[in-house]
Amino acid sequence: PKIVTLPGDGIGPEVTAAAVEVLREVAPDLTFEEHAIGGMAYDAHGDPFPQRTRDALADADAVLLGTVGGPQNSPWNSLPRPMRPESGLLALRKALGCYANLRPVRVQPGLEHLSPLKPELARGVDILIVRELLGGVYFDQDRKIDGDTAYNTMRYTTPEVERVARMAFWAAEQRKGRVTSVDKANVLEVSELWRRDVQALRDRDYRNIHLNHEYVDSVAMLIVSDPSRYDVIVTENLFGDILSDLAAVIPGSLGLMPSASLGDGAGLFEPIHGSAPDIAGKGIANPAAAIMSAAMLLRHGLKRSDAANQIERAVALALREEPTRDLGGKADTRTFTNAVLEAMG
Amino acid sequence: PKIVTLPGDGIGPEVTAAAVEVLREVAPDLTFEEHAIGGMAYDAHGDPFPQRTRDALADADAVLLGTVGGPQNSPWNSLPRPMRPESGLLALRKALGCYANLRPVRVQPGLEHLSPLKPELARGVDILIVRELLGGVYFDQDRKIDGDTAYNTMRYTTPEVERVARMAFWAAEQRKGRVTSVDKANVLEVSELWRRDVQALRDRDYRNIHLNHEYVDSVAMLIVSDPSRYDVIVTENLFGDILSDLAAVIPGSLGLMPSASLGDGAGLFEPIHGSAPDIAGKGIANPAAAIMSAAMLLRHGLKRSDAANQIERAVALALREEPTRDLGGKADTRTFTNAVLEAMG
Ligand SMILES: CC(C)[C@H](C(=O)O)[C@@H](O)C(=O)O
Ligand SMILES: CC(C)[C@H](C(=O)O)[C@@H](O)C(=O)O
Numbered sequence: 001p002k003i004v005t006l007p008g009d010g011i012g013p014e015v016t017a018a019a020v021e022v023l024r025e026v027a028p029d030l031t032f033e034e035h036a037i038g039g040m041a042y043d044a045h046g047d048p049f050p051q052r053t054r055d056a057l058a059d060a061d062a063v064l065l066g067t068v069g070g071p072q073n074s075p076w077n078s079l080p081r082p083m084r085p086e087s088g089l090l091a092l093r094k095a096l097g098c099y100a101n102l103r104p105v106r107v108q109p110g111l112e113h114l115s116p117l118k119p120e121l122a123r124g125v126d127i128l129i130v131r132e133l134l135g136g137v138y139f140d141q142d143r144k145i146d147g148d149t150a151y152n153t154m155r156y157t158t159p160e161v162e163r164v165a166r167m168a169f170w171a172a173e174q175r176k177g178r179v180t181s182v183d184k185a186n187v188l189e190v191s192e193l194w195r196r197d198v199q200a201l202r203d204r205d206y207r208n209i210h211l212n213h214e215y216v217d218s219v220a221m222l223i224v225s226d227p228s229r230y231d232v233i234v235t236e237n238l239f240g241d242i243l244s245d246l247a248a249v250i251p252g253s254l255g256l257m258p259s260a261s262l263g264d265g266a267g268l269f270e271p272i273h274g275s276a277p278d279i280a281g282k283g284i285a286n287p288a289a290a291i292m293s294a295a296m297l298l299r300h301g302l303k304r305s306d307a308a309n310q311i312e313r314a315v316a317l318a319l320r321e322e323p324t325r326d327l328g329g330k331a332d333t334r335t336f337t338n339a340v341l342e343a344m345g
Numbered sequence: 346p347k348i349v350t351l352p353g354d355g356i357g358p359e360v361t362a363a364a365v366e367v368l369r370e371v372a373p374d375l376t377f378e379e380h381a382i383g384g385m386a387y388d389a390h391g392d393p394f395p396q397r398t399r400d401a402l403a404d405a406d407a408v409l410l411g412t413v414g415g416p417q418n419s420p421w422n423s424l425p426r427p428m429r430p431e432s433g434l435l436a437l438r439k440a441l442g443c444y445a446n447l448r449p450v451r452v453q454p455g456l457e458h459l460s461p462l463k464p465e466l467a468r469g470v471d472i473l474i475v476r477e478l479l480g481g482v483y484f485d486q487d488r489k490i491d492g493d494t495a496y497n498t499m500r501y502t503t504p505e506v507e508r509v510a511r512m513a514f515w516a517a518e519q520r521k522g523r524v525t526s527v528d529k530a531n532v533l534e535v536s537e538l539w540r541r542d543v544q545a546l547r548d549r550d551y552r553n554i555h556l557n558h559e560y561v562d563s564v565a566m567l568i569v570s571d572p573s574r575y576d577v578i579v580t581e582n583l584f585g586d587i588l589s590d591l592a593a594v595i596p597g598s599l600g601l602m603p604s605a606s607l608g609d610g611a612g613l614f615e616p617i618h619g620s621a622p623d624i625a626g627k628g629i630a631n632p633a634a635a636i637m638s639a640a641m642l643l644r645h646g647l648k649r650s651d652a653a654n655q656i657e658r659a660v661a662l663a664l665r666e667e668p669t670r671d672l673g674g675k676a677d678t679r680t681f682t683n684a685v686l687e688a689m690g
Contacts (some may be wrong), residue, residue, distance in 0.1 A: 010384075013376045031395055044634075070532075084531070086531045086532065090532075090557075116462055116463060116569050116570045117461055117462060117463070117569075118460075118461060118462070125381075137499065137532075137533065138532055141432055143533075143534045144534060145534050145537065145538055148502050148503035148504070148538075149500065149501070149502045149503075149537035150500065150501055150533075150534045150535040150537065150539075151498055151499070151500050151534065151535065152495070152499045152533045152534055152535045153496055153497070153499070154482065154497045154498070154499070155494065155495065155496050156456045156494070156495055157493050157494045157495075158493035159493070159495075184583070186414075186422075186429070187431065187435075187482070187483055188482065188488075188497045189489060189490045189495045189496065189497055190486045190497045191681075192490060192495065192497065193490055193493075193495035194495075195495075216586075216587055217587050217591075218590065219591040220587045220588075220590050220591040221590050221591060221593065221594045221599075222593065224461050224462075224569060224594050225461045225594045231527075236348045239527070239587075241529075241562045242562050242565045242584075242587060243565075244560055244568050245562040245563065245565050246562075246565040246569065246591070248566065249566045249570045251567050252565075258420055276466070294494060313467040325389070
């Protein structure tokens, strides 16, 4: 199987290299092909999603992404919007047809103290957020600034809602069977359609799933004050962006959080943390999230659950034995990666 | 001065009655006129914002609102959208021209243990969220569901951005002088306009204010993991809906959270909690947020800071002496209100 790696900007190359090392160890038959994305792709090729990268995806079995984007004051941020690093990321998602972003949020037993929440609230949290990734206001075609007025249109169609809802129901079937669909149906027509279609699909094809609907503002509260009430959360792109980042703080280190974006073709696997330009190139970034993303790649992209489990167990061990700096430990990228490799050995 | 009271649905009447009692005590010259809003207004007059209510606002000096809306399975929720309780609320905001919703989020010293956050994170939190309340996707004129596609348009104009930004800068001048403007400028044109206009206004008229810009997903994280970094937060309507509810959980009881909506005419003051239909009519609702909203009414609506301070001090005392059930105490609405009245006496 062919894995396309897109290390990207900031600490992306370092953490991706660590993840590739781990993948080589558990799956020696994989081949890797590295390509450019984001700000570094713009610098090298004048395009944050160059044609050569796009072409390489055609026969990829899975894509391992690092991180994309520069510091706040980066000149990349004043480029015309289509040339900015983020546009490369959005184009990549679109090219792969990855309409569902899966973000597991799990508090590891024994690591409750890392959470900003009280340990009794953090304990046992195990949420899967399924974010719609190719629709809504992100992919609006009519966006514009016209003099002193700006417009963005949120738009969803029934097929767009159904395909991501199916993914959520499917995921819930292997978990506790409960799905919370999040919208703002008391204000938005888009949410009214969303709610109606998710419910209809449940009533038609997933009668074994317990589905409820909650408003986004209420979920923002409850995910903090009572996170254990959730199993699978499914929501549209913009709400998902906010809620998945919000939920990601519960385990206490972004450095631990992987994600998988799935759709019709090859899946896209990436850590959720940013490019951390301040520590880029120093060899101290925590590669745990990238390595956990590699595990998701094995599980969801290549259907190799055993290898995925092996990596996840090794990471859990390494986190205890060689915690990185963001976790209050001393390990640098190399040391932590070695600890994972050893724990797998 | 004339105060229009709109008790509304659920526990709204109980908590509003408590707030009126307290207002009568500190400001005997106020007159009160009660009118219908929300679901009960629809039931009584076929309109969630009846003409008679609208007329009463014309010469009001301030408006004290209870809560609006029914339980999830209420028949109100299947009415045509303009007849639903929420539409009454939105029409009220619009009629009053209240473009800025101010939500103070303060962790009272000694009550850190109520927070879902670790006490060391909750301690000293003092944020003011300024939410734009009359623009964006909430007041979209082109909203529609067309077959299997739904549309909502976010729209902002420079004057809309500037007037709410002024309110935030003004508020920051009486606080720590720091404003964080929240947007999604890496994706949305509306946010690009927002960011540009807020910055330009700061550079023109508020050079004493320290302004920074953050993305909404990042703020959702940081408000939980490092809430003390914020002084004033200003943002558009939908992001403000989510972030202000999120921030509201930090002090640990929604029952404590007031809000003020200000604009060109009379201000609107209301507790942020919902209508809590499950406990409505039982006399056990915590009226603290409604009473604190009455304090905001005195301070911002009538410029009577002394009376406002007097109420706030009394509430802080009453919370310690007669905590309500939501705070782990025993006091019902009557007992708590009496404790406030005594503490003021
Ligand atoms: C960088 C940005 C465009 C992106 C998004 O909003 O989707 C990011 O926040 C994410 O969640 O992956
Ligand atoms: C009820 C609803 C329309 C309202 C809003 O979204 O503005 C509420 O959530 C609020 O924040 O006051």
